[in-house]
Amino acid sequence: MDLCDKKMLYKFTVPTLCLCLLRVKTQSLLSAKNHQSQTKKSVMEQHWNTVYQTKQPTEVSWYEEYPHYSVSLINGFNLTKTAKIIDVGGGDSRLVDALLELGYTDVTVLDISEQAIERAKARLGSRADQVQWVVSDITCFQPNHPFDLWHDRAAFHFLTTEPKINAYISVAQRVILADDFLSVATFSDKGPSKCSGLTVRQYSQEALSQQFTGRFAKLRCEEITHETPFGTQQLFTTCQFQRKTA
Numbered sequence: 001m002d003l004c005d006k007k008m009l010y011k012f013t014v015p016t017l018c019l020c021l022l023r024v025k026t027q028s029l030l031s032a033k034n035h036q037s038q039t040k041k042s043v044m045e046q047h048w049n050t051v052y053q054t055k056q057p058t059e060v061s062w063y064e065e066y067p068h069y070s071v072s073l074i075n076g077f078n079l080t081k082t083a084k085i086i087d088v089g090g091g092d093s094r095l096v097d098a099l100l101e102l103g104y105t106d107v108t109v110l111d112i113s114e115q116a117i118e119r120a121k122a123r124l125g126s127r128a129d130q131v132q133w134v135v136s137d138i139t140c141f142q143p144n145h146p147f148d149l150w151h152d153r154a155a156f157h158f159l160t161t162e163p164k165i166n167a168y169i170s171v172a173q174r175v176i177l178a179d180d181f182l183s184v185a186t187f188s189d190k191g192p193s194k195c196s197g198l199t200v201r202q203y204s205q206e207a208l209s210q211q212f213t214g215r216f217a218k219l220r221c222e223e224i225t226h227e228t229p230f231g232t233q234q235l236f237t238t239c240q241f242q243r244k245t246a
């Protein structure tokens with residue numbers, strides 16, 4: 001089944017099993033297996049580009065001056081500094097800045113929005129060269145190497161249909177090898193039902209862990225509160241998993 005929106009495909013010169021809408025721009029070999037021939041942007045890509053073109057960082061609810069919770073989670077995995085870490089739907093989050101400051105040397109930031117990636121790169125200046133940048137819908141991502149840690153704060157919950165959710169999980173299963181880690185944070189079932197004008201899927205701890213527990217073992221889940229720049233609070237569900245051996 002084609003999980004990507006064929007109507008949005010404009011020019012696709014390489015017929016593949018997954019005719020995914022895909023725009024990949026990366027400074028590394030990550031692009032090798034990706035298809036760069038389509039040129040028209042999807043509705044979602046346009047939506048997120050508009051957000052990042054029209055809103056200042058502190059004008060979006062998900063802004064964090066410093067991503068304390070994610071940094072503490074990532075430190076808790078006790079990875080080597082050369083571990084391959086991907087921030088999925090990283091947007092222009094400052095997590096990448098923090099990871100570089102902590103000495104991590106192999107960080108990838110993936111986002112559907114080129115504008116978000118460009119903003120993060122501009123903020124980092126010359127340090128942007130130390131990062132692998134990928135513009136892609138995560139459900140169509142085909143990297144050419146696995147990752148030791150997959151981090152997602154507030155991207156997965158934008159996938160609201162079973163085919164999209166399954167595509168995300170299947171990419172994660174493919175690129176996270178045995179014993180490696182996945183961390184996902186979504187809006188809680190007691191949190192907001194929309195973000196950035198889009199409907200999200202809310203998750204209880206049980207529901208989020210059920211999505212991944214086929215091939216992943218749950219390490220922990222908890223509910224956390226995010227203080228938005230507008231002085232309001234949002235409840236998130238966050239879970240961490242470890243890829244099972246088989």
Ligand SMILES: C[S@@+](CC[C@H](N)C(=O)[O-])C[C@H]1O[C@@H](n2cnc3c(N)ncnc32)[C@H](O)[C@@H]1O
Binds near residue numbers: 062063116136153195
């Ligand atoms: C609420 S923002 C969170 C950004 C960042 N993770 C943070 O914590 O600041 C959601 C991000 O997910 C990205 N996104 C949404 N759907 C996506 C998809 N299917 N593939 C990749 N990125 C996606 C958006 O462009 C946006 O940057």
